[in-house]
Amino acid sequence: MTTSDKQEWVTEGLHAHYAQRLRVDEMLYDSNTEHQRLKVFQNGQFGRILTLDDVVQTTEGDNFIYHEMLTHVPILAHGNAKRVLIIGGGDGGMAREALRHTSVEHVTMVEIDAGVVDFSKEYLPMLSDGAFDDPRLNLVINDGALFMKENTEKFDVIIVDSTDPIGPGEVLFTDTFYGHAARSLTEDGIIVTQNGVPFMQGDELTGTLRAFQALFADASCYLASVPTYAGGPMAFGWGSHSDKARLVSLEDLEARFAAAGFDTGYYNPEVHKAAFALPNYVKKLF
Ligand code: AG3
Incomplete structure (x- = not known):
């Protein structure tokens, strides 16, 4: 497999007609908590990113x-x-x-x-x-x-x-x-x-x-x-x-x-x- 085959992205599901997509360099955590689906991943632009139900909550960078x-x-x-x-x-x-x-x-x-x-x-x-x-x-x-x-x-x-x-x-x-x-x-x-x-x-x-x-x-x-x-x-x-x-x-x-x-x-x-x-x-x- 080439690197591009392995590219993984998180697409934000917040808006009905518009979405942003963030490259996952490495998925560090992905699991359901008692309340929400929680992901932490590494991204080349923003550093570590925390999403809840695939909505960006916070990033190391911004x-x-x-x-x-x-x-x-x-x-x-x-x-x-x-x-x-x-x-x-x-x-x-x-x-x-x-x-x-x-x-x-x-x-x-x-x-x-x-x-x-x-x-x-x-x-x-x-x-x-x-x-x-x-x-x-x-x-x-x-x-x-x-x-x-x-x-x-x-x-x-x-x-x-x-x-x-x-x-x-x-x-x-x-x-x-x-x-x-x-x-x-x-x-x-x-x-x-x-x-x-x-x-x-x-x-x-x-x-x-x-x-x-x-x-x-x-x-x-x-x-x-x-x-x-x-x-x-x-x-x-x-x-x-x-x-x-x-x-x-x-x-x-x-x-x-x-x-x-x-x-x-x-x-x-x-x-x-x-x-x-x-x-x-x-x-x-x-
Ligand atoms: N809480 C705000 C998340 C808002 C996301 N909304 C949006 N993209 N429109 C962030 C928690 C950080 N401590």
Whole structure:
């Protein structure tokens, strides 16, 4: 057999009329967990890739964009975030970025699938990069919606690092879940959510932001392009009981980022401010 005969690809099954295909240089893991079909494979462009039900969740190469934008934007906009809640995020990338802030005292991470955490530790250790060993991290294996419903703690920042609203992730897009989350935020707290690529999945953003408009004084979204979430920039939902954090000045962000004292691959205060500039096709979705 020649090499080309052996070429193997993963075709993403997320959209009805469009697909991306990723070359599998080596399949490292392929099995069913209790909740989902999980694959980890090596790709020449993106490094290690994690898929759930053949939808790309994260890659070694481009995860920094997604994880930095869902952590540093709300944490630095808040300015004094001590308690952070991550819903989902079993690969540990979100915890890694949240814990870079020495001002963050406590991160609770609620992941439904213990299998994702175990396999990520083994096959994607660069994703968590030690986060699972940080004493400030409290890892809870539970259904995020159930956790949120029963939660009595208040958080400064809530990050919903979900899959798309198919399968186990669906409950994380409901009004009920967002209602419980709104009640779990401090007065100046912020919730951010992953809302897919609005050009391809406009309903995802519309659904979340309609719910946010009913629950929060400030409901908006911001954008970043993540290469493996193909189809244009991805949208992140933003909800807060006050617009103070969203309207933070560039000067304040610069001072806070300098004080935070760590380096990033994507985030900087100018990108932070610019991410809230929305093209009309996105504005029209909510
Ligand atoms: N969670 C977001 C996956 C979104 C995939 N959606 C898409 N391609 N439109 C990623 C988890 C990383 N911690």
